[in-house]
Amino acid sequence: MSLIWVLAFGAFFWSNVDAVSLEKYPELTELAAELDGNLGLRKEKIESWFEGAEIKTKIIDAMNRPAERLDWHRYRSLFVNTASIEGGVKFLKENAAVLDEAEARYGIPAEIIVAIIGVETRYGKVLGNLRVLDSLVTLSVEYPRRSKFFSSQLAHFLKLTAEEGLDPTVVKGSYAGAMGIPQFMPSSYRDYAIDFDDDGRADLLNSVADAIGSVANYLSRFGWKAKTPIMVRISQPPSEIENLVTRKLTANTPISEVRELEIEILGPDDGKVGVMKFDGKLGPDYRIGHHNFFVITRYNRSQNYAMSVYELAEKIAAASSN
Numbered sequence: 001m002s003l004i005w006v007l008a009f010g011a012f013f014w015s016n017v018d019a020v021s022l023e024k025y026p027e028l029t030e031l032a033a034e035l036d037g038n039l040g041l042r043k044e045k046i047e048s049w050f051e052g053a054e055i056k057t058k059i060i061d062a063m064n065r066p067a068e069r070l071d072w073h074r075y076r077s078l079f080v081n082t083a084s085i086e087g088g089v090k091f092l093k094e095n096a097a098v099l100d101e102a103e104a105r106y107g108i109p110a111e112i113i114v115a116i117i118g119v120e121t122r123y124g125k126v127l128g129n130l131r132v133l134d135s136l137v138t139l140s141v142e143y144p145r146r147s148k149f150f151s152s153q154l155a156h157f158l159k160l161t162a163e164e165g166l167d168p169t170v171v172k173g174s175y176a177g178a179m180g181i182p183q184f185m186p187s188s189y190r191d192y193a194i195d196f197d198d199d200g201r202a203d204l205l206n207s208v209a210d211a212i213g214s215v216a217n218y219l220s221r222f223g224w225k226a227k228t229p230i231m232v233r234i235s236q237p238p239s240e241i242e243n244l245v246t247r248k249l250t251a252n253t254p255i256s257e258v259r260e261l262e263i264e265i266l267g268p269d270d271g272k273v274g275v276m277k278f279d280g281k282l283g284p285d286y287r288i289g290h291h292n293f294f295v296i297t298r299y300n301r302s303q304n305y306a307m308s309v310y311e312l313a314e315k316i317a318a319a320s321s322n
Helices: 003-007 025-035 043-051 057-063 072-079 083-094 095-108 112-123 132-142 144-164 186-190 209-222 239-244 255-259 293-294 303-321
Strands: 017-019 054-055 232-233 272-281 281-289
Touching: 025 132, 025 144, 025 232, 054 057, 054 272, 057 083, 057 132, 072 132, 072 272, 083 095, 083 112, 083 303, 095 112, 095 209, 112 209, 132 144, 144 186, 186 209, 239 272, 255 272, 272 293, 272 303, 281 303, 293 303
Parallel strands: none
Antiparallel strands: 017 054, 232 281, 272 281
């Protein structure tokens, strides 16, 4: 869940807040009871944390206007620009040894790892200034459309802080509760974060090496296929291409159907790709996403997001080789 778009549209003001009432939100009392005794957590302490949390209505506002809904050319400009490319080249050079190790172990290109961290937190410089506790409490009780998901993330967050010896009233992150250099949600932190600097703990809040290794591990666990295509552009699309366009986040069109339109594409006839249409400055922009493109969408479920990561990675790789 990227934080940088917030900066592009101006700072949020978080003054509109309400203290948490356990009487008003009995689901929080129920969650505290469920967690009682788990990893040393105690119901009374959890309830005191909840009562010290703040309901921030601006968090709901942010959830209702994600950057991923922007037209592609506007969204792209937030992440694929001179500053992000130069920052990516610098980050890649400074962490070359760790990135090489991650690529060798997991098969993820270094520039893809760098681009994800660049899109998420401007290479670790923008980690979020909201208490994760406030974000997750707000979304679990005041965002009914996804309250079940965020309640689960709140539980994972408290378990994570117990496991890692963190103070849940101090940890900060994004308005959606994502944390650290790679902006992992609490469940992803617990499931996919790894200790890549061999200091005995997976620390995504402070360790660049752990962030790099964890991004690589995450993509690998979701099925990244090393040394296979990610995306191709269609320079002169036939009109019939519109019939194959998908807004979904899976490769669902047989390669044989794409070849029937006389479009050259790698892969077996029974393989599948996703034909996508983006809103470019000069009109429709058609792209073909292979399996790995859609693996990137598991990080953020948006075609715009995955394409910005791919294009930023492409630019970083080209600039680094010059």
